[in-house]
Amino acid sequence: MIEGIYIHIPFCREKCPYCDFYTVKLSDHDIPEYIRYLIKELEIYLREYEFNIKTLYIGGGSPSIISPRYYNTLLNYIYKELGTPEEISIECNPEDYTKDDFAHLRDIGVNRISLGIQTFSTRGLSILGRKHTPSRAVKGVEDTFKAGIENINADIIFGYPHQTVEDLEKDIDILIALPLKHLSAYLLTFYKDTPFFHIYKDFKRDEDELAEMHNLLTERLREAGFKRYEISNWAKEGYMCKHNLMYWTGGEFLGIGVSAWSYADNKRWGNVRNINTYTEKLRKGEKPVEVSVNLKREDLFTEYIILGLRTMRGINKYSVFIPEHLKEFFEFSDFNISIKERYLLLADEIISELLCYNKLPREELCWKLKDLHP
Numbered sequence: 001m002i003e004g005i006y007i008h009i010p011f012c013r014e015k016c017p018y019c020d021f022y023t024v025k026l027s028d029h030d031i032p033e034y035i036r037y038l039i040k041e042l043e044i045y046l047r048e049y050e051f052n053i054k055t056l057y058i059g060g061g062s063p064s065i066i067s068p069r070y071y072n073t074l075l076n077y078i079y080k081e082l083g084t085p086e087e088i089s090i091e092c093n094p095e096d097y098t099k100d101d102f103a104h105l106r107d108i109g110v111n112r113i114s115l116g117i118q119t120f121s122t123r124g125l126s127i128l129g130r131k132h133t134p135s136r137a138v139k140g141v142e143d144t145f146k147a148g149i150e151n152i153n154a155d156i157i158f159g160y161p162h163q164t165v166e167d168l169e170k171d172i173d174i175l176i177a178l179p180l181k182h183l184s185a186y187l188l189t190f191y192k193d194t195p196f197f198h199i200y201k202d203f204k205r206d207e208d209e210l211a212e213m214h215n216l217l218t219e220r221l222r223e224a225g226f227k228r229y230e231i232s233n234w235a236k237e238g239y240m241c242k243h244n245l246m247y248w249t250g251g252e253f254l255g256i257g258v259s260a261w262s263y264a265d266n267k268r269w270g271n272v273r274n275i276n277t278y279t280e281k282l283r284k285g286e287k288p289v290e291v292s293v294n295l296k297r298e299d300l301f302t303e304y305i306i307l308g309l310r311t312m313r314g315i316n317k318y319s320v321f322i323p324e325h326l327k328e329f330f331e332f333s334d335f336n337i338s339i340k341e342r343y344l345l346l347a348d349e350i351i352s353e354l355l356c357y358n359k360l361p362r363e364e365l366c367w368k369l370k371d372l373h374p
């Protein structure tokens with residue numbers, strides 16, 4: 001049963017130098033036509049799958065560089081066919097929408113806004129190639145709030161080149177003074193094939209400084225009333241992102257739009273990463289799928305470990321074998337294990353080491369992997 005829908009809006013004004021998402025220049029494309037193709041793609045899956053939609057997430061790209069009015073038809077179609085999801089999120093750049101635009105989104109059912117703030121440092125924004133100013137980022141949050149949408153997330157990046165612990169501290173000071181309910185703080189990754197990867201190929205990050213930044217985030221956000229529930233995500237009570245929780249706990253979802261990924265019936269599939277091929281395939285009535293993988297039982301088990309250990313609830317402790325040398329990294333509760341908060345910066349290394357000892361699900365527990373999800 002599909003519980004969530006992700007919609008990819010690939011348009012951006014310019015490519016940020018650290019970004020590895022599939023994006024295209026807005027000026028080269030016809031927006032109403034793209035929206036029509038999104039609906040066409042959804043129609044194909046409506047005939048094939050059962051849906052009980054709880055969450056809808058519009059991401060990108062930059063969904064906010066097109067007028068919010070473009071979302072009327074798309075959302076109305078989804079409401080008509082599938083009912084109204086509990087949580088409807090849209091990613092916005094802080095510089096794009098006015099208070100009236102946010103009010104329009106609220107009127108058509110959007111109840112969660114995720115703002116790509118990244119940092120409030122002018123120098124940091126320039127290093128990251130972002131176009132907004134720190135004051136515009138603050139205004140973006142205030143306008144969203146004044147428009148009556150209270151479930152607001154801010155995405156921030158830490159560990160970008162030349163950022164100091166003091167820079168991050170200033171970001172946190174501003175963030176906790178704003179009416180935010182959710183924070184996503186991502187350690188910058190230098191993805192291969194991005195300009196950043198080449199520009200900073202000889203740049204060495206100071207591991208101690210990164211650990212200090214991580215500790216600062218952990219402590220200051222806790223003091224400010226945010227509860228961490230995933231490696232990169234903190235929320236005030238009652239505001240965890242339902243859509244992302246669905247990903248991490250093995251829920252089935254449909255991704256529509258160019259380059260979107262889906263998961264259902266023990267299968268993951270990804271759409272083509274070219275907007276012309278995407279529309280071309282749909283014009284011919286074909287699914288715009290480029291890659292599809294049937295997940296075997298051991299693949300599902302690996303995903304269960306990888307995704308589950310990203311969350312603070314962790315995974316069922318009886319489902320895995322934990323070798324002696326890894327025990328110090330884990331918190332043990334009655335039923336679950338999770339990675340201790342102070343070791344979360346090392347989560348990838350801890351998880352891959354654990355996976356070496358857990359290639360196959362333990363027979364007595366694996367017959368229904370979904371039941372293991374916390």
Ligand code: SF4
Pocket residue numbers: 011012013014015016019020021023060061062116
């Ligand atoms: S705005 Fe977001 S999606 Fe677009 S290029 Fe920048 S980081 Fe990537």
